[in-house]
Amino acid sequence: MKLLIAGGGTGGHLFPGMAVAEEFLARDPANQVLFVGTARGIEARAVPAAGYKLELISAAGVRGKGGFSQLKAAAMMLYGYAQSRTVLKEFRPDFVLGVGGYASLPMVLAARGMRVPCFIHEQNAIPGMTNKLLARFATQVFITLEESAKFFPKDKILVTGNPLRRQILDMIARPNPPALSHLEKRESEQGEQEGFGLFRLFVFGGSQGAHAINMAMIAALPHLADLSGRL
Numbered sequence: 313m314k315l316l317i318a319g320g321g322t323g324g325h326l327f328p329g330m331a332v333a334e335e336f337l338a339r340d341p342a343n344q345v346l347f348v349g350t351a352r353g354i355e356a357r358a359v360p361a362a363g364y365k366l367e368l369i370s371a372a373g374v375r376g377k378g379g380f381s382q383l384k385a386a387a388m389m390l391y392g393y394a395q396s397r398t399v400l401k402e403f404r405p406d407f408v409l410g411v412g413g414y415a416s417l418p419m420v421l422a423a424r425g426m427r428v429p430c431f432i433h434e435q436n437a438i439p440g441m442t443n444k445l446l447a448r449f450a451t452q453v454f455i456t457l458e459e460s461a462k463f464f465p466k467d468k469i470l471v472t473g474n475p476l477r478r479q480i481l482d483m484i485a486r487p488n489p490p491a492l493s494h495l496e497k498r499e500s501e502q503g504e505q506e507g508f509g510l511f512r513l514f515v516f517g518g519s520q521g522a523h524a525i526n527m528a529m530i531a532a533l534p535h536l537a538d539l540s541g542r543l
Contacts, residue, residue: 313336313340313343313344313406313407314343314344314403315332315333315336315343315344315345315346315405315406315407315408316346316348316400316403316409316419317332317333317345317346317347317348317408317411318347318348318349318408318409318410318415318416318420319348319355319412319415319419319442320347320349320350320353320355320413321349321352321353321355321413321414321415322353322413323358324412324436325411325412325413325435326349326354326358326359326411326413327358327477328435328475328476329411329433330359330362330364330477331476331477331478331480332433332475334478335475344403345364345365346364346365346403346405347359347364347365347366347367348366348367348369348399349366349369349413349415350368350369350370350371353413353414355415356368369391369392369395369396369399369415370388370389370391370392370395371388371389371392371414371415371417371418372384372388372389392417392418392419393421395418396419396421396422397425397426399419400423400426401426405423406428406429407428407431408420408428408429408430409430409431409432409433410430410431411432411433411435412432412434412442413442414442416432416442416443417442417446420432420446420449420450421446424449424450429451430449430451431450431454432446432447433454433455433472433475434453434454434455434456434463435474436456436460437459438463439460444463444464447463447464447465448465453465453468453469453470454472455470455471455472456472456473457471458471511543512543513543515529
């Protein structure tokens with residue numbers, strides 16, 4: 313069987329798709345996977361590095377742009393649609409999976425027009441404009457969180473969670489994290505050794521930062537008062 317995975321732009325869209333590809337090939341080595349993305353997205357680097365085939369098409373966002381930029385983006389989408397049809401004719405997939413991002417829009421629409429079963433996966437609680445639009449054309453909508461169900465047709469929803477690559481699953485099964493607290497030594501001005509037990513916390517989320525996580529950390533700071541001076 314052949315699976316075409318379209319989309320990307322950010323790791324949040326791409327890596328769940330790579331997890332699906334990994335499992336799809338593990339179930340039958342004769343299966344084939346093709347990724348479709350844009351030259352500007354993370355997929356242009358990450359997909360070939362992982363050993364998967366990648367086709368690049370033209371696609372760009374329209375929302376939040378001025379008149380000329382909107383026309384240019386629309387023209388790129390039309391060209392991307394034509395490119396998508398060519399890719400579909402050459403690869404002849406059994407299924408198309410859109411994982412979000414600009415490239416998934418022309419590809420899923422082209423697949424629908426050519427009567428190829430197409431699916432989309434939404435990773436976030438609040439979906440982006442692309443998946444909201446594509447939901448009406450998709451055979452089924454896979455969602456990570458039940459909170460996003462209200463944005464999609466009820467009869468198409470299937471709660472799947474967020475696919476994880478085997479590398480991540482192995483890390484979860486056999487964790488070997490570094491100690492959260494460790495002793496660092498530095499030389500004082502008097503030449504003596506002083507120990508400092510440091511608690512280091514790394515907060516991250518979202519390709520452009522995550523407001524909800526930032527606000528949660530601010531709210532949590534009072535609970536870390538006992539680590540004052542060591543955090």
